Amino acid sequence: xxxxxxxxxxxxxxxxxxxxxxxxxxxxxxxxxxxxxxxxxxxxxxxxxxxxxxxxxxxxxxxxxxxxx
Amino acid sequence: xxxxxxxxxxxxxxxxxxxxxxxxxxxxxxxxxxxxxxxxxxxxxxxxxxxxxxxxxxxxxxxxxxxxxxxxxxxxxxxxxxxxxxxxxxxxxxxxxxxxxxxxxxxxxxxxxxxxxxxxxxxxxxxxxxxxxxxxxxxxxxxxxxxxxxxxxxxxxxxxxxxxxxxxxxxxxxxxxxxxxxxxxxxxxxxxxxxxxxxxxxxxxxxxxxxxxxxxxxxxxxxxxxxxxxxxxxxxxxxxxxxxxxxxxxxxxxxxxxxxxxxxxxxxxxxxxxxxxxxxxxxxxxxxxxxxxxxxxxxxxxxxxxxxxxxxxxxxxxxxxxxxxxxxxxxxxxxxxxxxxxxxxxxxxxxxxxxxxxxxxxxxxxxxxxxxxxxxxxxxxxxxxxxxxxxx
Numbered sequence: 001x002x003x004x005x006x007x008x009x010x011x012x013x014x015x016x017x018x019x020x021x022x023x024x025x026x027x028x029x030x031x032x033x034x035x036x037x038x039x040x041x042x043x044x045x046x047x048x049x050x051x052x053x054x055x056x057x058x059x060x061x062x063x064x065x066x067x068x069x
Numbered sequence: 070x071x072x073x074x075x076x077x078x079x080x081x082x083x084x085x086x087x088x089x090x091x092x093x094x095x096x097x098x099x100x101x102x103x104x105x106x107x108x109x110x111x112x113x114x115x116x117x118x119x120x121x122x123x124x125x126x127x128x129x130x131x132x133x134x135x136x137x138x139x140x141x142x143x144x145x146x147x148x149x150x151x152x153x154x155x156x157x158x159x160x161x162x163x164x165x166x167x168x169x170x171x172x173x174x175x176x177x178x179x180x181x182x183x184x185x186x187x188x189x190x191x192x193x194x195x196x197x198x199x200x201x202x203x204x205x206x207x208x209x210x211x212x213x214x215x216x217x218x219x220x221x222x223x224x225x226x227x228x229x230x231x232x233x234x235x236x237x238x239x240x241x242x243x244x245x246x247x248x249x250x251x252x253x254x255x256x257x258x259x260x261x262x263x264x265x266x267x268x269x270x271x272x273x274x275x276x277x278x279x280x281x282x283x284x285x286x287x288x289x290x291x292x293x294x295x296x297x298x299x300x301x302x303x304x305x306x307x308x309x310x311x312x313x314x315x316x317x318x319x320x321x322x323x324x325x326x327x328x329x330x331x332x333x334x335x336x337x338x339x340x341x342x343x344x345x346x347x348x349x350x351x352x353x354x355x356x357x358x359x360x361x362x363x364x365x366x367x368x369x370x371x372x373x374x375x376x377x378x379x380x381x382x383x384x385x386x387x388x389x390x391x392x393x394x395x396x397x398x399x400x401x402x403x404x405x406x407x408x409x410x411x412x413x414x415x416x417x418x419x420x421x422x423x424x425x426x427x428x429x430x431x432x433x434x435x436x437x438x439x440x441x442x443x444x445x446x447x448x449x450x451x452x453x454x455x456x457x458x459x460x461x
Contacts, residue, residue, distance in 0.1 A: 011157075011407045012164035014172075014414045019398075021169075030161050031168035054398060056409035058118050 001045055005035050006059040016060060019051035020044055024060075033059070077445050078312055078343060079389060084108055084377040093363045096372070104132040104370030105363070106349075110384035110401065112361050113350075113373045117406035121356045122371065124408055126150035128353045132370035134450055137238030144247040147293035149408060159290060160411060162276055166215060166269050172414040175211070179422045182210050187430050196437035196460040203427070204306035204457070205299065208419055212298030215415075216291060217268025218257060226250065230296045234450045236348075254291045258284060269294070298412060301345065302419050304446070304453030309339040309424065311443065311457060312391060314436055319393050324428040332425045334396035336417055339424075341400035342391050344376040347452040350404050375401040433461040 003023065012031035016024035023044055025034040040048050052060040070081035087094060088108040096106040107113055116122050125131070126142040127150075133139040142150050148159035165171065186203050193202075205227060213220040232238055232246040254270075261274035270291050276282035313320040323335050349372040358365045365371060379400050380388040403410035410416070428434060436443075437458040444455040 009407070011160065011409065012168065012411075013403075013409050014167070014169040015398075017169040018414075026168040026170065028168075029165055031164035031171075032161070050398070056118070056403075056405050057407050 001040065001048065001065060002063040003035060003038055003040060003048060004061045004063070005033050006057075007032050007034075009057050009059045011057045013056050015054040015056065016051040019054060020047035023048055024051060072445075072447070077440075077443075078308075078315075078391075080344075080347070080374075080376045080380060084374055085380070088377050088381060093361045093365075098132055099135055100133070102130060102132060102370060104130070104372050105365055107371060107373045108377045108381075109361070110378045110381035113375060113378040113401055114405050115360060116352070116358070116371065117350060117373055117401070117404060117408075119358065119406075121354065121358055122352045122406075123152050123355050124150055124156070124352060125152050126351075128368075130368055130370040131353050132351050132372050134348050134351070135236050135238070136240050137233070137235070137243035138450070140240035140243040141233050141247050144244060145251060145289045145292055147289040149293055153407065156407065159282075159286060162273065162282060163269060163290060163294065164411065166272075167411055167414050169414050172418050175215070175415070176418055176422065178214070179207075179211055179419055180426070183207060183422050183426050184430075187427065191431070196458045199310060199457040199459045200303070200307045200454065201456075204310075205303045207306060207423060208302035209299040211415070211419060212295060215269055216294060216298070217261065217266050217270045218295060222253070226253070226295060227299065230300055233296065234300060236448050236450060250292050250295075251288055254288045254295070255284065258287050258291065294412070297410075298415070300451055301412075302416050304345045304451055305339065305343065305416070305420055306423050307457045308343050308345060308453045309420070310427065310434075310459075311436075311440075311454060312339065312343060313424075313428070314434070315440070316391050319391055320428060323393055323424060324432060327425075329421070329425070330396075331394065332421050333417070335393035335424055336420045337396055337398050337400060338391065338393045339420070340402040341379045341385065341397045343452070344379045344400075344402045345452045346402065346404075346450075347376040348450045349374045349376075350408075373401075375404065431461050434459055435461065 010033045023036055023040045025036055027034055049062055052062050070083045072081050092109040093107050095103045097103050148156045186206055190197050190202050209223050210220055229246040229250050232242055258274050261271040265271040273287040277284050277287050352371040354365045354369045356367050382388050385397055403413045437460040446453045
């Protein structure tokens with residue numbers, strides 16, 4: 001999967017960090033989202049999808065990619 | 070809308086009926102206005118996340134909860150009642166203090182506060198009013214420390230806050246209480262300008278000095294955080310405890326588990342089940358919006374009833390059952406959209422510490438009166454109990 005975020009519209013609720021702390025972090029100065037990896041490993045996929053659903057500002061997008069053979 | 074007798078934890082029957090039969094319908098308010106009332110979970114999420122929905126309380130037809138609330142918001146608006154870009158500018162000045170890392174770092178201090186208050190209760194006479202002895206002091210001590218407000222003033226700010234979150238507060242009472250809090254916080258901001266410390270109000274004072282924030286904006290932000298920082302969590306502690314005492318199997322499961330994941334899940338479930346901010350999120354439509362077969366017109370007031378939204382079977386199976394293991398993180402107790410509660414990480418950690426400590430340390434905790442003698446905050450914009458006499 002490929003993950004993108006929009007820092008300009010993030011409201012720093014922290015929901016993504018609670019869902020997938022290995023994929024999302026927050027900036028020290030204002031709590032705005034920091035994407036740690038654009039391509040999280042498969043075992044974190046559900047957590048990342050949950051982060052996208054829970055994000056109140058709706059600024060996390062998940063692009064599902066076909067598994068390569 | 071009144072709750073049903075004997076069902077103090079459930080939303081009013083009228084809301085259940087509307088959700089089932091007319092999920093987006095007009096209601097009549099205290100001032101004769103007729104905003105839309107939205108009662109289904111998905112509709113609520115959709116609208117709260119829609120940039121065509123405004124939180125700006127200065128717009129015509131903004132559906133105020135009562136004349137006192139109208140007066141309060143006219144006197145002191147803060148970013149909760151503004152739209153972007155003003156809202157984002159002001160909110161981002163305080164978000165750093167509520168990041169997951171910063172709040173987690175407070176956990177040991179919160180644990181110490183909780184343990185200290187339990188020590189005092191155990192050493193004192195029984196029965197105890199849990200609201201005064203525990204539920205109010207926990208979040209008040211925490212928010213005072215975080216903001217840099219002297220806890221010695223808690224009697225003053227708790228009494229004035231309470232005035233501002235009652236449905237029947239008159240405009241005169243609301244104006245006076247708001248003015249007292251404005252003067253109080255202005256004094257503290259002045260102190261922080263002269264003697265900066267390591268706290269949030271000093272950070273705001275520094276922004277004032279740098280010309281990035283007006284002094285009045287700093288005062289309004291500080292007041293919002295002070296009120297929201299203690300009243301809400303206090304009600305979750307007391308009402309949550311009462312709900313658990315009425316569900317002894319759930320209480321035993323929570324007390325005996327020791328699993329932090331179950332504790333975190335119980336916090337989410339009690340937030341969902343109780344939805345103490347029970348007077349709905351208030352908005353105004355900026356454009357015509359089609360939803361659920363209805364058209365909300367430009368300028369119409371909209372109320373999103375998150376208490377009944379959190380009991381929608383389409384969002385939560387068997388929604389009226391309290392099940393601390395269900396971990397319903399998608400609830401709307403903190404709202405949804407860009408205004409979703411700023412303090413939610415702090416509220417979560419406070420409640421996790423309380424729920425994992427209080428019942429373990431006082432396993433025989435029980436009500437000292439009958440349930441029907443408990444005074445519920447039916448007149449509050451934030452629901453809860455005025456008193457909770459307990460013994461052990």
